[in-house]
Amino acid sequence: MGAKIKEIPAKLPKNFDKPDEPWYRYVTIDLIWKVLGYTLLHPWVSWIVVLCLRAQVTPYENIEMRIAIVWACVMTTVAIFGIISDKIAFGDSREVDLSEEVIVITGGVEGLGALMAEVYGMRNANVAVLDTKKVDDEEAEEKGVLYYECDVGDAKQVERIAAEIIEDLGPPTILINNAGIVRPKSILDSTAEEVEQTFRTNTLSHFNTLRTFLPHMLNANRGTIVTVSSVLGQLGAANLSSYTASKAALLALHSSLRAELAQHSNGQDIKTILVTPGQMSTKMFASVKTPSNFLAPIVAPVDIAKEILRLIEKGESGEIAVPLYSRYIQILALLPVGVQTLVRRWSGVDMAMVKAGLAKGVDKEADEKR
Known part of the structure; x- marks a missing residue:
């Protein structure tokens, strides 16, 4: 018989102990932004749209063709600017082994x-x-x-x-x-x-x-x-x-x-x-x-x-x-201080520890009435 295989205990992630969330709980602004980054906001995809319009023999003077070309040029410019900006800020990469x-x-x-x-x-x-x-x-x-x-x-x-x-x-x-x-x-x-x-x-x-x-x-x-x-x-x-x-x-x-x-x-x-x-x-x-x-x-x-x-x-x-x-x-920090106050109050960042039961609130009731 061969050597005994060493058994390593496996632990499932804690997420498996939680009930499944409704599908809309997984839809976030981060997910939407990521999808846009690979589609409408990606220069390669933007130029694909231009090529598709040309494949349909769309004239260059048509409004949809002009919009597509301008959009592709803007996305390409933004991408190039980002590459140059990172190069200036961070320099060349190093080899990692x-x-x-x-x-x-x-x-x-x-x-x-x-x-x-x-x-x-x-x-x-x-x-x-x-x-x-x-x-x-x-x-x-x-x-x-x-x-x-x-x-x-x-x-x-x-x-x-x-x-x-x-x-x-x-x-x-x-x-x-x-x-x-x-x-x-x-x-x-x-x-x-x-x-x-x-x-x-x-x-x-x-x-x-x-x-x-x-x-x-x-x-x-x-x-x-x-x-x-x-x-x-x-x-x-x-x-x-x-x-x-x-x-x-x-x-x-x-x-x-x-x-x-x-x-x-x-x-x-x-x-x-x-x-x-x-x-x-x-x-x-x-x-x-x-x-x-x-x-x-x-x-x-x-x-x-x-x-x-x-x-x-x-x-x-x-x-x-x-x-x-x-x-x-x-x-x-660039917004007026009044707007900053409203954003902080809406976000609940200053009451999060109290509501979680991790800290005592100072005049909690008065704060919640404001």
Whole structure:
């Protein structure tokens, strides 16, 4: 008889435990925008329409032909402008061979970080996860990932673990700063220790990992750094002051990092990726309901991970903002303050933690009457 096949327990996604939603719950503005991007808003499809009209011997002077040609020219111009803009902003891509890369992921035991770690582990990449949560050796071996127990908010721990990673796998070339915690409390209810811990994990950890791993990337003249922030870093929200402030700091950190790499002689092939997701279906905000499933759908971690992995493996820099509203949320700041107030009130962003039962509201009844 042959060798006994090792059995690996499989767990179905949690979505299988939930009842099927009505079909219209799956129709969102993101889905519509994606379909348009592959059809009417795609330059290739736009020119196909022109060719189809010519195949029907439609004269060039006909209004439908003129509209089709103008539309195709506009879509082509927009596409070319986007390519040139990305080239100016992010430069050329670098070559990425996963067999030669060493990937470090902070906060990779659960949520988005765990998903990326397990995907790379299945592909036999060199993956090191830094997290305060423990993972037993058998589970780590099954996933093909090395787990290091580490508080990334502690600079000395990061330096100590970095030495172990270099000895075990080699100098890191891809850094995914994903670690994050949230404490849904108002400013007055938050203690100094809680605020400090939030900033240590969400913000200072990025400084610790950058100071530790970036020199190795500069020596190798290649690398990719992923900064996972949040759309709330641009919005702010009641009862999430420490979380939103710590995520807002990452936006400035990312811009400063890009500027410093541009000034460094070996920084050209070190790519940077900024991730500003909306609400994800993770434990962190599991009980929070979105104000509109159509305009602000909850994003599955796999959708974010897919975009991050795509940019990493293409060797490109970029910005990932999902769902659609998070890509254009900065426009809100250009509106009159009265309009901004009405939008915030309609969206319910400042009452979300209270309604989810995660925080106490200040004059909740008065706010709901306004």
